[in-house]
Amino acid sequence: MARMKFLCDAERCIECNACVTACKNENEVPWGVNRRRVVTINDGSPGERSMSVACMHCSDAPCEAVCPVDCFYFTDDGVVLHDKDICIGCGYCFYACPFGAPQFPKMEAFGSRGKMDKCTFCAGGPLPDNSPEEYAKYGSNRLAEGKLPLCAEMCATRALLAGDGDTVSEIFRERVTWRGASGFAWGWGVAYKKPGIRRGYEVEGKATGGD
Amino acid sequence: MSHRAQSGAAHRRIIVWSLLSLLALTLLLPLIPYAVAYVAPVAGGVPNPGSDLWRAVREGEAGTTQVQGVDSGILINASGETWRHFRMQQLIPLGALFMGSVLALIVLFFLVRGPLRIQGGPTGKKIQRFNVFERTTHWFTVSIFWLLALTGLILLYGRFVLIPVLGPAGFGLTASACKEAHNLFGPMFLVAILMLFVTFVKDNFYARGDMMWLLKGGGMIGGGHVSAGRFNAGEKIWFWIAVLGGLVLSVSGLILDFAVFGQGREVMAISHVLHGIAALIVITVSFGHIYLGTAGVEGTLGSMTNGYVDEAWAKSHHDRWYAEVKAAGSAEHETAPVDDGSPARDGVMDTRG
Amino acid sequence: MFAQLVDGIFWDIALWVFALGVLWRILSIFRVRNKPDYSVPRGSGLVGAIGANLRRFMPRAEMVSRTRLHVVAGYLFHLGLFALLLFAAPHVLFIEEQTGLGWTPMPYWAFIVAAQLAFIGLLLLWIHRVMHPVTRLISDADDHIAAILTFVVMLTGCMALIEEFDGLRVLHRFMVELWLVYFPFSRLMHAFMFIPSRAFTGAWFGRRGVKA
Numbered sequence: 203m204a205r206m207k208f209l210c211d212a213e214r215c216i217e218c219n220a221c222v223t224a225c226k227n228e229n230e231v232p233w234g235v236n237r238r239r240v241v242t243i244n245d246g247s248p249g250e251r252s253m254s255v256a257c258m259h260c261s262d263a264p265c266e267a268v269c270p271v272d273c274f275y276f277t278d279d280g281v282v283l284h285d286k287d288i289c290i291g292c293g294y295c296f297y298a299c300p301f302g303a304p305q306f307p308k309m310e311a312f313g314s315r316g317k318m319d320k321c322t323f324c325a326g327g328p329l330p331d332n333s334p335e336e337y338a339k340y341g342s343n344r345l346a347e348g349k350l351p352l353c354a355e356m357c358a359t360r361a362l363l364a365g366d367g368d369t370v371s372e373i374f375r376e377r378v379t380w381r382g383a384s385g386f387a388w389g390w391g392v393a394y395k396k397p398g399i400r401r402g403y404e405v406e407g408k409a410t411g412g413d
Numbered sequence: 414m415s416h417r418a419q420s421g422a423a424h425r426r427i428i429v430w431s432l433l434s435l436l437a438l439t440l441l442l443p444l445i446p447y448a449v450a451y452v453a454p455v456a457g458g459v460p461n462p463g464s465d466l467w468r469a470v471r472e473g474e475a476g477t478t479q480v481q482g483v484d485s486g487i488l489i490n491a492s493g494e495t496w497r498h499f500r501m502q503q504l505i506p507l508g509a510l511f512m513g514s515v516l517a518l519i520v521l522f523f524l525v526r527g528p529l530r531i532q533g534g535p536t537g538k539k540i541q542r543f544n545v546f547e548r549t550t551h552w553f554t555v556s557i558f559w560l561l562a563l564t565g566l567i568l569l570y571g572r573f574v575l576i577p578v579l580g581p582a583g584f585g586l587t588a589s590a591c592k593e594a595h596n597l598f599g600p601m602f603l604v605a606i607l608m609l610f611v612t613f614v615k616d617n618f619y620a621r622g623d624m625m626w627l628l629k630g631g632g633m634i635g636g637g638h639v640s641a642g643r644f645n646a647g648e649k650i651w652f653w654i655a656v657l658g659g660l661v662l663s664v665s666g667l668i669l670d671f672a673v674f675g676q677g678r679e680v681m682a683i684s685h686v687l688h689g690i691a692a693l694i695v696i697t698v699s700f701g702h703i704y705l706g707t708a709g710v711e712g713t714l715g716s717m718t719n720g721y722v723d724e725a726w727a728k729s730h731h732d733r734w735y736a737e738v739k740a741a742g743s744a745e746h747e748t749a750p751v752d753d754g755s756p757a758r759d760g761v762m763d764t765r766g
Numbered sequence: 767m768f769a770q771l772v773d774g775i776f777w778d779i780a781l782w783v784f785a786l787g788v789l790w791r792i793l794s795i796f797r798v799r800n801k802p803d804y805s806v807p808r809g810s811g812l813v814g815a816i817g818a819n820l821r822r823f824m825p826r827a828e829m830v831s832r833t834r835l836h837v838v839a840g841y842l843f844h845l846g847l848f849a850l851l852l853f854a855a856p857h858v859l860f861i862e863e864q865t866g867l868g869w870t871p872m873p874y875w876a877f878i879v880a881a882q883l884a885f886i887g888l889l890l891l892w893i894h895r896v897m898h899p900v901t902r903l904i905s906d907a908d909d910h911i912a913a914i915l916t917f918v919v920m921l922t923g924c925m926a927l928i929e930e931f932d933g934l935r936v937l938h939r940f941m942v943e944l945w946l947v948y949f950p951f952s953r954l955m956h957a958f959m960f961i962p963s964r965a966f967t968g969a970w971f972g973r974r975g976v977k978a
Binding site (some may be wrong): 236249264267273292296304310311342 | 466469470474476477478479480482483485486487488489490491492493494496497500501518568571572576581583584585588589592593594597669670671672673680681682685
């Protein structure tokens, strides 16, 4: 059984935001809500890196754990989805999520947020697959059509990978090997004030789907 | 030494030493740049941008993003996991344990010790303990507190207790109703707590005899008379727990309720932690307060419902207060006289009423 | 099923009972004639009627210290309720749907603040009614039901605030229907009666030259 995961290769991400736009368009996401976002660290400085992040569909999903009404569920592929009909808009999933995936259409006094919306791995929701009701509430259900999420499909540099975790990891491992684990050119930083060939790195934590 | 002998041995030595030197140089020379990098300070040397970057990300440093939202620039929010662990693994189970065990202890205490009776039995003669305004303030606070406590507990425990009963959709509806009611009544609780504070604070400061009362356990174990003023040490402790806990609840609640001022997740999580802990403490101590005010001590409930207590009750439990009331020249009444709402002075029948 | 009844026939019944009931109560009181007053009028009845209506919005000077809580809580409740009923956005939309008449609602936060003030007022008033020895004795079931029913209407309204669960909206509407049916037969009629009541007393004494 496939275990769906996202992996964003920060060495390739060029901050074009195509993934953000693709997701928003494909899923008709409400005004003010962005399921996916690109974050740039050290913007403008040497060592600038960009990462595209949305819901990572964690194995031990904190959102599911803290929800007071237990509106989250897992598909067989490991995709984390939720039921908007039950959601009460309390915001706890947003507090717990390490990646800030849950989004809310409103931000008003007295805790009125509206129903939580988040990346569904283009897998829709609890309503019948590819029905108009499902599309209106949750966006498109590409997984039911045998397709992968549109953000990864649209990525200009193939920085964002989505799909079965084993396949995605294998692709990434190939890249890291090809780039060279210690391809860091010593002295270029002193001589030319730039790090030159980027060095490989380790990405740890739940982002890789491991522990 | 002959030249030939000397050159043979020396020759060998020279060759060996040369080879060793060459080997050493070949191996050591390339290490010089590494040594230079090692001893050079970070400012002059070149740090590894990769690990620094990811360390910063894991520590929650914000980057830039095109998405306008609170905390949008933060890639990894570490406080989320801490908060999740606290709420699910600590607050919920330990809170249930705390509340349940205190409740069980109270029931046990009642079954074993029974209610505290008035020494010598009630005389039938009453004096006023709380006036209309004090009682109204108390019950006003009680009603808001109960509504908030009930809705809050449903939000905390409902997932485990009520979903099996109501089903997911039914509980979603219930939880939404509870969340809205809780969020709306919350700010009112601040008003109530402030009213309560202003109404009752003057008799709730430390007075001589409070320590003795505490040391004797208020006479709850073993009986016996313990001296007290208008409020005994136990009541004073409850007052300050309720007021201070209530203030923590109100302030943290207001931060949670009005998330429109750009509070990040960390602020909200911390507020929630304080809110949850304070709530469970105040609720649990309120069990004791409710017990003592109703079944636990005979003749007490009347003080808060109609404002009057038996004189024997007053002498048993608040003898110093009773003496003050008597000294102020009161006349006792067997039936509740008209109360004009002015502070309890002497319970004299008011001819204006 | 229940929701259809509440949105349909129950609403019609409630409105009709309310309208006819209120009308019947008002007419039946006005049908009772007074014996004619043959004394020489010393002042104007009309002035007395209007004056009493206006003056009785505040307590007499001698009574102020005794009625502070009541007056404050009373105004908090009534003004809050008035603001809530007529200027809360969901209500404005509802009235517009039903009658076609629309107006600008309050901002969201103002709506909530009005609700809170109304709740505080109502709770204080009802608790005071029970705590005060006199009002406790003279209050009957009608008084308590009126207060509690109004509280329940407001509470169900605030539970349905985010308007995302139809069951809560239906519950609120059902409580409103019960309230409307209860209204003409209860103390809640004071909403219509206070003006003629004050007018009558004011006119009666005004005609005799007394400020009532």
